[in-house]
């Protein structure tokens with residue numbers, strides 16, 4: 001699929017989806033009902049509307065093959081990761097990736113509002129974990145979602161700690177590796193995050209992999225940017241929630257090691273693991289050969305620090321960049337906590353999301 005095709009669809013979509021996703025006919029009706037045809041403005045508006053429709057109708061004709069949702073959905077089934085990455089990565093080398101299944105759509109929207117406020121939304125690629133998500137995102141925001149088959153079992157895939165959850169989070173390092181191999185830098189984010197500032201200026205220097213510490217203990221503001229010392233379990237507690245990688249051999253080495261670790265220590269009933277320990281072992285085992293960079297805690301605090309230590313939050317006011325709503329489980333609890341801290345943006349600011357109101 002060419003990116004010019006996507007461009008056109010996007011413009012067409014924008015025209016038709018304002019103020020709500022409608023057909024040109026109902027757009028006309030809406031205008032008619034509110035503006036008197038006999039007023040000067042009314043006539044002018046009608047005239048310009050006719051011009052606009054005259055200009056855009058040929059397109060609608062061209063795309064009538066994909067006119068209904070169902071037939072354009074079929075198109076997205078064929079959309080490949082390489083096509084999607086070249087579409088979202090065209091302005092800059094960096095691609096911002098998240099991986100989302102249907103239950104997480106409100107979080108996706110919330111995160112996207114915060115990313116849009118920093119003007120980085122055009123570089124976002126949503127890796128859809130199910131077809132419903134693929135279609136929903138691309139209908140509202142063409143080209144910004146891709147599904148890398150096979151789609152994991154959606155029923156079990158979103159329960160934290162389950163084997164299904166492990167199965168689908170363990171696909172992420174492979175997606176990231178594929179993006180690096182296409183020559184792009186990539187930032188991965190969990191969608192239970194909110195950007196308060198632009199994180200890109202914090203990706204200083206030219207290191208291979210940038211990450212954040214998931215520990216809650218307060219560190220000095222000038223803490224080292226080296227990989228921290230291992231904790232109680234013999235490994236570090238680096239978060240797999242926010243990672244930035246450059247398309248270097250070092251970064252690829254870390255991802256390959258991470259994939260290997262996930263295969264070596266598969267999910268078990270006893271451990272109920274997620275993908276994070278594997279990431280930490282991968283960092284531990286590649287640390288000597290790869291240029292790793294720990295981002296500042298004050299800018300990228302864990303949820304266990306930001307939401308639980310008010311003194312620290314006051315002390316570091318103005319320094320926070322991305323807030324992660326972790327150290328809590330359950331959708332409702334996460335939403336309530338975001339609400340309580342003024343970080344649940346979807347209720348009042350849905351229109352700032354490229355997905356609009358869901």
Ligand SMILES: *[C@@H]1O[C@H](CO)[C@@H](O)[C@H](O)[C@H]1NC(C)=O
Pocket residue numbers: 092093094120123185200201203
């Ligand atoms: C492009 O990416 C670089 C990091 O690779 C970043 O510093 C810069 O802010 C990005 N610009 C845009 C417009 O995304």
Ligand SMILES: *[C@@H]1O[C@H](CO)[C@@H](O)[C@H](O)[C@H]1NC(C)=O
Pocket residue numbers: 152153156163164167
């Ligand atoms: C997870 O993956 C394993 C190995 O591929 C498979 O046997 C299992 O059925 C999957 N489980 C779920 C719940 O997706």
Ligand SMILES: *[C@@H]1O[C@H](CO)[C@@H](O)[C@H](O)[C@H]1NC(C)=O
Pocket residue numbers: 220222223224
């Ligand atoms: C941080 O600052 C303190 C006090 O100014 C200093 O003793 C310490 O060496 C610094 N640490 C690092 C990692 O630069």
Ligand SMILES: *[C@@H]1O[C@H](CO)[C@@H](O)[C@H](O)[C@H]1NC(C)=O
Pocket residue numbers: 227228229230233234235284285287288
């Ligand atoms: C890797 O883990 C081992 C075992 O916990 C530890 O002894 C070693 O210091 C770690 N290496 C690095 C670079 O963190």
Ligand SMILES: *[C@@H]1O[C@H](CO)[C@@H](O)[C@H](O)[C@H]1NC(C)=O
Pocket residue numbers: 216217218309311312315
């Ligand atoms: C909370 O933050 C304050 C200020 O940084 C720090 O002195 C204190 O140890 C922290 N409390 C906990 C429980 O970590």
